[in-house]
Amino acid sequence: MDDLTVTTESVISARYVLRSLSKAASWARMKFKAKKCRKLVMRRGKICDKLQLEVQGERIPAIAEQPIKSLGKKFDVTLSDKKNIEEFKQQIRDGLEAIENSELPGRYKVWCYQYGLLPRAVWPMTMYDIPLTVVEEVERRVSRHLRKWLGVPPGLTSIGLYSKTAKLQLPLTSMEEEYKVTKARAQLMLQESRDELVSQAGIRLRSGKKWAAAEAVASATSRLKHRDIVGVVAQGRRGFGAGREGTQRWGTASPRERRELIQKEVRQQEEEVRRSRAVSQGVQGAWTRWEGVRERKVMWNELMYSEPLKIRFLLKSVYDLLPTAANLKRWRKKDEDKCELCGKTGNLSHVLTSCPVALGKGRYTWRHNQVLKVIASAVEEQITENKVKGKQRKGLQFISFVKEGWRGKSKEKKEREQIGIIASASDWSLHADLGKQLAFPADIIDTNLGPDLILFSRKTTQVVLLELTVPWEDRMEEANERKRMKYQELVSRCREKGWKTWYFPVEVGCRGFIGQTLWKALGQLGLAGKKRREVTKRVTKTTVDASLWVWTLRNTTQ
Incomplete structure (x- = not known):
């Protein structure tokens, strides 16, 4: 903001405008509410609080005293989001602490995060210029609590918590993924605004140096257009054109459908990053080498009503985090990695499928x-x-009657x-x-x-x-x-x-x-x-x- 010089004429003009507004309000039998207004006076780039403005005997508070909130976004005297970012981080810390201090079982705490805390974090991530590094820091804190509530070791990779293409999929959403999707959605709203002054202004949302919302939207758009050119790629034994039905094309999509396609593409790009990281992980990424195995989705019904011991065993066994002899040696908690029954290497594969003593015991x-x-x-x-x-x-053959508005089986x-x-x-x-x-x-x-x-x-x-x-x-x-x-x-x-x-x-x-x-x-x-x-x-x-x-x-x- 340029330096603003407050002169006697400007002060007199401001007071004249306020008196005019006050008279207009009285004429219209309306009351001017000074407490809903804020004043900000700057002189040579610095805040000046010497000028006091009043309306109908009520003093207008300064924005330095009482920050103002407009359309869900807070504005303070600095006109930056530093304080809002700290409040966002504190909101997540307080929410996690409140869930942690509750007397609910761990799986219910996970549900409270997914449907209580995460939706509340979406709006601040949309409105404020929060950099990606801050969201990554917050997600690391969230992941630590999720691992604790699920009863798995701290060494479980975050891919196992949030991946949607892993062989074992949990009903959890990554905060980093939601951040990128919300920023992409906000960028699209600005670019496709009906107001030409907004759409042609070239507004680019700030998200730090690590990731840019405008570039992500452009990349997703380019990929969708390229997919239209390539068409549906045949997979497995399915013939040419199989799977074409039900797929939305970019060229024929409406503006709303295009926004949904871009958001879906941003999620897919994030999943591709997780997949590439999982391939590089030797132990916890072993599921990437499974052939002919169907994916398994753990739904909330199973997570809520299954015994916690079984859920913990499932997660630890899939990512090889059980305390086998081989793992205990790798974790430096044991000197040998031999099976206590047969003397061979006691890894998880040996315990569950290959131990000759267990085989002999039936x-x-x-x-x-x-x-x-x-x-x-x-x-x-x-x-x-x-x-x-x-x-x-x-x-006898009976007639199958169908209710009005319902469709019978063809x-x-x-x-x-x-x-x-x-x-x-x-x-x-x-x-x-x-x-x-x-x-x-x-x-x-x-x-x-x-x-x-x-x-x-x-x-x-x-x-x-x-x-x-x-x-x-x-x-x-x-x-x-x-x-x-x-x-x-x-x-x-x-x-x-x-x-x-x-x-x-x-x-x-x-x-x-x-x-x-x-x-x-x-x-x-x-x-x-x-x-x-x-x-x-x-x-x-x-x-x-x-x-x-x-x-x-x-x-x-x-």
């Missing part, structure tokens, strides 16, 4: 059978449901619900390798091999073989190839005998991660939609519970 077999029970029970329920539907189809959707191997026959027999060794039906073929689950129909000469493996997640592809080669000859012999044969080698990671093979197998059998999701949730829960039991007995010979 711990891995017990876990395998617990998971197999869930799968076999789901298949049996589907067989029973299919038989009931078959009887209903043979009997014919294609009804037919899609009946698609699957199980729906192709009504005399399925299910045999599972539980309790005693499973013998392959002699009328199909004579063999000593016995898959974990056999499903056959003599009327339609169909047989389904399912072989379950519960390996270490890094070795799921290897386990699939090994089991596929083991039963390849059996499948060929069944087909030579005239039986239509399906063989599904499926994997479930020892830490509860579903293999893509199991997901596809359930779909081909006829379990789809909500039913398939419920089955995989039960499989995941059962596997984690069983692995927790295996971990608890890691140093015992019982």
Whole structure:
């Protein structure tokens, strides 16, 4: 601001304007509220408080005495955001301290942060010129509390807390990510303002030297335009153009949709940074090398109502933070890294899948059978449901009435619900390798091999073989190839005998991660939609519970 010289004429003019306003207010039978006004007088770049202004006998306070708040933003005598930034940091500290001092369990404290403290921090981050370094400092403080409330060690990477593309995803949002999204949204509001004086002013929000909102918006816009040129890239075995439906293009988007696309792109860029950092982490970034493993999202319902011990075990096992012998040696709390049962290197993979003593005690077999029970029970329920539907189809046909304004199921959707191997026959027999060794039906073929689950129909000469493996997640592809080669000859012999044969080698990671093979197998059998999701949730829960039991007995010979 330029130096302002206060002269006698200017003082007289100011008093004249105030008297005029006072008279106008009295004429309009209105009262001029001096307490809602502020005065600021500067002389040669310095604040001058010698001039006192009054209206109707009331003194107008100086902005140095009482800062003013306009549109949610505070203005003090310095006309800078230094004090506001300190208040923002203090607001976060007070909020975390209030949550910490509450008598709530840790998982409820996490919820209070996500839906109580974080939304309150969004507005100050939008209005004030807070640099990114300050937000990073605040997020480090927040992450320390989140780790404490979740019961995980301080060494857990922040990627495990906030990543949305990790194999294990928590329902938490990064404050740094929200800061960048809010700044990008504010920048877009200025650039696309209907007022030409605002939109053409070239306003650039201040966010420090490390990151600039205007550059982030320009980069996101460029990427979206380039994506329109490239089109939808084919992934996996899907054909050209697959996935094009439902995708919003930049060229055809409305202004509001473009703002949403840019905000989504800013989030995606932030996630790419996390992903690149995770790849460089040898231990806690091991999940980036998992092949054929489906992502697992921990929802609030599971986080709130599950036992805290199981949640802690899940997080520590995924990021290898459990106190194994190998980790204790790496943390310099133990001299040797040997397993107490067999003497081999006692890392987490050895404890959960490879210890010969635990294998001899039947711990891995017990876990395998617990998971197999869930799968076999789901298949049996589907067989029973299919038989009931078959009887209903043979009997009377009833009309399905639909409420006004509702949409009934289309014919294609009804037919899609009946698609699957199980729906192709009504005399399925299910045999599972539980309790005693499973013998392959002699009328199909004579063999000593016995898959974990056999499903056959003599009327339609169909047989389904399912072989379950519960390996270490890094070795799921290897386990699939090994089991596929083991039963390849059996499948060929069944087909030579005239039986239509399906063989599904499926994997479930020892830490509860579903293999893509199991997901596809359930779909081909006829379990789809909500039913398939419920089955995989039960499989995941059962596997984690069983692995927790295996971990608890890691140093015992019982």
